[in-house]
Amino acid sequence: MKKVLVIYYSQSGQQLSILQSLIKPLITLGHQIHIERIEPVEKYPFPWSAYTFFNAFPETFNQKPLALKRLSEKAFEPYDLVIVGYQPWFLTPSRPISAFLQSDDAKRILKDKPVVTILGCRNMWLGAQEKVKQKLLDVQARLIGHIALADRSGNITSLITILRWMLTGNKEAFLFFPAAGVAHQDIEHASKFGECIGDALQTGDFDSLQSKLNQNGAIEVKPSLILLEKRGQKGFAFWSKFISSGGALHSTGRKIRVYAFLYVLLPAIFVLSPLLWVMSSILRLAKQKQLLEEVNYYRQNSLR
Numbered sequence: 001m002k003k004v005l006v007i008y009y010s011q012s013g014q015q016l017s018i019l020q021s022l023i024k025p026l027i028t029l030g031h032q033i034h035i036e037r038i039e040p041v042e043k044y045p046f047p048w049s050a051y052t053f054f055n056a057f058p059e060t061f062n063q064k065p066l067a068l069k070r071l072s073e074k075a076f077e078p079y080d081l082v083i084v085g086y087q088p089w090f091l092t093p094s095r096p097i098s099a100f101l102q103s104d105d106a107k108r109i110l111k112d113k114p115v116v117t118i119l120g121c122r123n124m125w126l127g128a129q130e131k132v133k134q135k136l137l138d139v140q141a142r143l144i145g146h147i148a149l150a151d152r153s154g155n156i157t158s159l160i161t162i163l164r165w166m167l168t169g170n171k172e173a174f175l176f177f178p179a180a181g182v183a184h185q186d187i188e189h190a191s192k193f194g195e196c197i198g199d200a201l202q203t204g205d206f207d208s209l210q211s212k213l214n215q216n217g218a219i220e221v222k223p224s225l226i227l228l229e230k231r232g233q234k235g236f237a238f239w240s241k242f243i244s245s246g247g248a249l250h251s252t253g254r255k256i257r258v259y260a261f262l263y264v265l266l267p268a269i270f271v272l273s274p275l276l277w278v279m280s281s282i283l284r285l286a287k288q289k290q291l292l293e294e295v296n297y298y299r300q301n302s303l304r
């Protein structure tokens, strides 16, 4: 019997459902699981107002730490494996998760530990996971597996449905749009990944875990989204500096810049995503090898 710590953050409960499905086989195998929720001292609202949502961007993107509630004593017991459940916010790990990963608690909990990361997102998680890889290296943890669950709708469709969900709390299908978020079947399927983790815990073979997870569909990478994310990371680096230099958190200068960001970002995604889809289709033909290398890079756990 092994001891597994599951540490996570979730606003709507989606991430918790994913984790509950993931750990089902581990519970059946008799492993001892402790689930620990990360909670900021000052809670983020859910649903969000449009302004609070976009106002959270600069500090999230710059991975500025924030105060978290104390973890329970149980979180500091010795574990054989730690599972970190998170979600990307603005192409970056959500701020509560990035605050945790930078904390002294993370050093105590994660140092020298094998870690599996699992995320539930709209569809843009590549850069966030790169930042998580770096933070795990900083605390000397060993990333042995990663699982990415995304909304399978098209980029524009999921943008509309997830924004509606985040801003109203309503994730159900409407008009001709599907329900927002990770599909129920994909959440159920997470238990397959739990079986792979169970095997790895039993045999002690963590080295082949990622390839087994991948065989079960743990990481699917769309080439068009690699390009969109790269553009996004560059654009966000500019906009986060621009908004931060607008003044204090509630100043008028900052407010104006946050609204400017909102009104530029959304049309930019609508214009850029079909454009980059066409570009990636051309690139896929012209630079097949390079793009394939990129896809393969994001399906493994080292950091370049």
Ligand SMILES: Cc1cc2nc3c(=O)[nH]c(=O)nc-3n(C[C@H](O)[C@H](O)[C@H](O)COP(=O)(O)O)c2cc1C
Binding pocket: 009, 010, 011, 012, 013, 014, 015, 016, 053, 056, 087, 088, 089, 090, 091, 092, 120, 121, 122, 123, 124, 125, 162, 166
């Ligand atoms: C402020 C904010 C920013 C987000 N940015 C992204 C993003 O960059 N990429 C993405 O795929 N999903 C993004 N999402 C969606 C989340 O990753 C996640 O799927 C959603 O918030 C539900 O997670 P939870 O309820 O378990 O916390 C964002 C959500 C929020 C609230």
